Amino acid sequence: MLQEFEFLGxxxxxxxxxxxxxxxxxxxxxxxxxxxxxxxxxxxxxKTIGDTWVQFKAQYYIxxxxxxxxxxxxxxxxxxxxxxxxxxxxxxxxxxxxxVLLFDGLLYGWRKGALHWN
Amino acid sequence: MxxxxxxxxLTVSAALFSIGVYGALSRKNAIGILMGIELVLNAVNINLVxxxxxxxxxxxxxxxxxxxxxxxxxxxxxxxxAIIIALYRRRQTAVVDDLDLLKN
Amino acid sequence: xxxxxxxxxxxxxxxxxxxxxxxxxxxxxVSSPNLFHSALYLVLSLFGVAGYYVLLSAGFLAVVQLMVYxxxxxxxxxxxxxxxxxxxxxxxxxxxxxxxxxxxxxxxLFAVLVGVVNTVSWPVSGAEPTGDTVMELGHAFLGSYLxxxxxxSILLSVALIGGIFLAREKVExxxx
Amino acid sequence: xxxxxxxxLSFQNPWLTEPIVRLLSHLVFAPIVAVAAxxxxxxxxxxxxxxxxxxxxRLGPNRAGPFGLFQAFADMVKMFTKEDITPANADRIIYNMxxxxxxxxxxxxxxxxxxxxxxLGADLNVGLLYxxxxxxxGTLAILMAGxxxxxxxxxxxxxxxxxxxxxxxxxxxxxLIVVTMAAGSMSMAAVVEAQSGMWNVVTLPLAFVIFFMxxxxxxxxxxxxxxxxESEIIAGFHTEYSGIKFGMFMIAEYVHMFALSxxxxxxxxxxxxxxxxxxxxxxxxxxxxxxxxxxxxKVFSFVFVMMWLRGTLPRFRIDxxxxxxxxxLVPVSLFLVIVVAVVIRMxxxxxxxxxxxxxxxxxxxxxxxxxxxANVLVVVVSLFVVSRVARSSQDKGLRAVAAIxxxxxx
Numbered sequence: 001m002l003q004e005f006e007f008l009g010x011x012x013x014x015x016x017x018x019x020x021x022x023x024x025x026x027x028x029x030x031x032x033x034x035x036x037x038x039x040x041x042x043x044x045x046x047k048t049i050g051d052t053w054v055q056f057k058a059q060y061y062i063x064x065x066x067x068x069x070x071x072x073x074x075x076x077x078x079x080x081x082x083x084x085x086x087x088x089x090x091x092x093x094x095x096x097x098x099x100v101l102l103f104d105g106l107l108y109g110w111r112k113g114a115l116h117w118n
Numbered sequence: 119m120x121x122x123x124x125x126x127x128l129t130v131s132a133a134l135f136s137i138g139v140y141g142a143l144s145r146k147n148a149i150g151i152l153m154g155i156e157l158v159l160n161a162v163n164i165n166l167v168x169x170x171x172x173x174x175x176x177x178x179x180x181x182x183x184x185x186x187x188x189x190x191x192x193x194x195x196x197x198x199x200a201i202i203i204a205l206y207r208r209r210q211t212a213v214v215d216d217l218d219l220l221k222n
Numbered sequence: 223x224x225x226x227x228x229x230x231x232x233x234x235x236x237x238x239x240x241x242x243x244x245x246x247x248x249x250x251x252v253s254s255p256n257l258f259h260s261a262l263y264l265v266l267s268l269f270g271v272a273g274y275y276v277l278l279s280a281g282f283l284a285v286v287q288l289m290v291y292x293x294x295x296x297x298x299x300x301x302x303x304x305x306x307x308x309x310x311x312x313x314x315x316x317x318x319x320x321x322x323x324x325x326x327x328x329x330x331l332f333a334v335l336v337g338v339v340n341t342v343s344w345p346v347s348g349a350e351p352t353g354d355t356v357m358e359l360g361h362a363f364l365g366s367y368l369x370x371x372x373x374x375s376i377l378l379s380v381a382l383i384g385g386i387f388l389a390r391e392k393v394e395x396x397x398x
Numbered sequence: 399x400x401x402x403x404x405x406x407l408s409f410q411n412p413w414l415t416e417p418i419v420r421l422l423s424h425l426v427f428a429p430i431v432a433v434a435a436x437x438x439x440x441x442x443x444x445x446x447x448x449x450x451x452x453x454x455x456r457l458g459p460n461r462a463g464p465f466g467l468f469q470a471f472a473d474m475v476k477m478f479t480k481e482d483i484t485p486a487n488a489d490r491i492i493y494n495m496x497x498x499x500x501x502x503x504x505x506x507x508x509x510x511x512x513x514x515x516x517x518l519g520a521d522l523n524v525g526l527l528y529x530x531x532x533x534x535x536g537t538l539a540i541l542m543a544g545x546x547x548x549x550x551x552x553x554x555x556x557x558x559x560x561x562x563x564x565x566x567x568x569x570x571x572x573x574l575i576v577v578t579m580a581a582g583s584m585s586m587a588a589v590v591e592a593q594s595g596m597w598n599v600v601t602l603p604l605a606f607v608i609f610f611m612x613x614x615x616x617x618x619x620x621x622x623x624x625x626x627x628e629s630e631i632i633a634g635f636h637t638e639y640s641g642i643k644f645g646m647f648m649i650a651e652y653v654h655m656f657a658l659s660x661x662x663x664x665x666x667x668x669x670x671x672x673x674x675x676x677x678x679x680x681x682x683x684x685x686x687x688x689x690x691x692x693x694x695x696k697v698f699s700f701v702f703v704m705m706w707l708r709g710t711l712p713r714f715r716i717d718x719x720x721x722x723x724x725x726x727l728v729p730v731s732l733f734l735v736i737v738v739a740v741v742i743r744m745x746x747x748x749x750x751x752x753x754x755x756x757x758x759x760x761x762x763x764x765x766x767x768x769x770x771x772a773n774v775l776v777v778v779v780s781l782f783v784v785s786r787v788a789r790s791s792q793d794k795g796l797r798a799v800a801a802i803x804x805x806x807x808x
Contacts, residue, residue, distance in 0.1 A: 019498030083360025105379030293534020
């Protein structure tokens with residue numbers, strides 16, 4: 001197990017240096033003449049009004065919830081998919097029940113209009 | 119064969135557990151408390167996997183438990199944060215000290 | 223004595239790096255005054271835990287940990303933080319009045335746990351994990367753990383319905 | 399890779415023990431992967447500008463070097479020497495970390511790609527899941543960038559992109575499950591091996607279409623480029639970024655697109671397999687070179703298709719995108735998972751009765767045909783259902799409009 005992940009460790013360490021080196025090179029090369037006008041928040045030339053707070057639609061959060069749930073579903077389905085050919089036939093029914101139960105949840109959200117973006 | 123003794127894992131897990139409990143006890147914000155709980159659940163998972171590896175590596179149960187703990191953690195986070203969002207909408211706060219009344 | 227590269231304790235070094243991630247991240251989670259930073263520290267901490275799983279030869283769990291926590295739960299937490307951002311009170315004290323009390327309690331808890339861990343003699347077996355973990359998990363989910371498997375599905379759909387119900391905009395509309 | 403390690407081990411050098419040699423091979427191969435992926439950017443950006451130029455009836459870059467080939471270097475010099483502006487009230491540390499994290503996540507995906515027979519970085523038995531997991535880091539980087547810029551448009555852009563990525567990740571994961579079922583393993587190498595008889599794109603065409611569509615959306619390229627809907631949200635989550643930090647987001651995007659092409663080729667088009675030739679059985683480097691060429695041809699075809707899409711299709715609106723994702727792709731992909739599971743289980747070989755599927759005698763041709771038929775069936779059924787639902791909902795809408803008019807008339 002460890003052997004297969006060794007490469008990931010080495011690659012991770014090397015990739016970690018790429019952005020660092022890039023930023024250092026850029027830091028050495030680039031001009032540094034900051035002034036307050038440059039550092040203002042860019043809003044197409046208009047002065048920022050109020051706090052940086054946008055109306056966060058709860059819709060985003062609902063999508064995130066559905067995503068989490070289906071992510072976990074995938075965690076259970078992947079081992080099932082690997083073992084599929086060796087499992088007894090009736091286990092197929094249980095897997096379908098598993099998927100359909102979750103789909104019911106999605107269907108509920110659908111009916112309530114939670115999936116709809118407006 | 120095993121370069122790391124079991125007690126190291128358990129110690130690290132205990133540390134993570136304690137930090138998580140501290141977070142859950144001391145944070146004012148409900149989201150902070152929830153993050154503390156996530157740490158606690160992860161500490162539990164380290165224990166489960168370490169025991170699986172060191173005591174019963176041929177039995178897959180340890181990993182099954184760990185996956186189910188992850189599932190429960192995710193479900194808890196989803197619903198917990200939804201409750202926080204709903205509360206925030208009504209009361210405009212996520213600080214638990216201000217949320218101790220059922221009605222105000 | 224000649225230098226022997228195979229004697230470098232790579233596994234221990236990786237363990238300590240991961241411990242630095244996990245414990246350092248965890249301390250960041252509970253101590254950062256900025257909740258957004260807390261959430262990112264949580265990601266770091268859980269990444270360290272994923273590294274632990276690799277060291278414990280549970281590769282599937284490590285990837286699942288990364289996928290579920292970094293890819294999903296972290297996003298969920300960050301969304302919630304952004305939703306309630308205006309009253310997040312950045313820079314102000316994030317601890318409640320009992321934090322000084324909980325600190326010693328937690329320290330005692332940790333001392334007790336470490337004491338227990340180091341006094342009990344664990345029945346460590348020298349066996350190695352056998353076979354394809356993922357395949358075995360598949361068999362376990364649809365075999366001896368069939369009921370938990372189906373209950374997980376019910377739990378998830380309940381969480382889905384509950385989450386959608388609570389987070390919907392309608393709540394606000396009803397109140398107004 | 400293993401043969402190379404064995405070759406070095408055959409010297410019986412006391413210093414070169416097996417773990418050391420393996421580590422050395424990693425130390426040689428990892429930098430190649432880590433540098434080659436961003437280096438491919440030079441070709442990719444040039445190709446993109448040339449192709450888009452052709453589509454729009456202009457020349458594209460033609461000043462720097464022959465055919466404008468050195469344009470990417472010129473751009474690089476420009477990016478490096480540009481002044482870097484950080485907004486005054488940005489969260490500096492996170493602001494600087496975000497582009498780096500994006501680059502890291504996109505390069506790390508290359509670790510599991512089987513380039514030639516028996517040669518890939520990490521042959522994880524959870525390779526397909528690893529792709530999904532490492533993609534999550536990219537999502538995180540976008541949220542970090544959007545939040546730390548302290549700019550309304552950045553934050554809004556980040557929300558939109560992340561919401562879209564979440565939407566399209568589900569169908570993508572479902573198609574990965576379908577591929578896993580077909581191969582019986584999550585290892586990328588095993589997925590390629592399993593396609594030696596027939597490519598997945600033939601047996602699972604719908605899965606491929608969903609995968610590619612979701613993949614293009616995930617990478618955030620046109621027509622799914624809500625990231626850079628200039629007319630709506632300035633430049634999205636990287637509005638405040640300038641100089642090399644902006645460049646790093648661009649690198650991440652292109653490397654991600656390149657990785658997606660690799661995945662499409664490996665998962666559905668047989669990876670290094672050459673049609674009608676068994677490359678893996680050839681000894682010596684010729685088979686490997688042929689395999690690599692075959693893989694690269696497939697990869698660059700996908701790259702070309704993505705650029706073609708960008709040149710010809712208009713951008714989708716966010717509500718259309720979300721509704722299409724949630725109300726069509728997600729249900730269809732779940733349906734596909736169920737159908738493919740049933741078909742594959744029916745054809746599963748096995749010694750005893752409880753394991754062997756009832757149709758296991760017809761493997762492999764029967765299974766291929768059945769999978770193809772099942773895929774087509776899923777398409778037909780879902781399109782039928784959609785058209786029915788659309789018709790009935792239209793009626794409802796009409797009824798609602800009529801009701802409102804009736805009320806206002808009173």
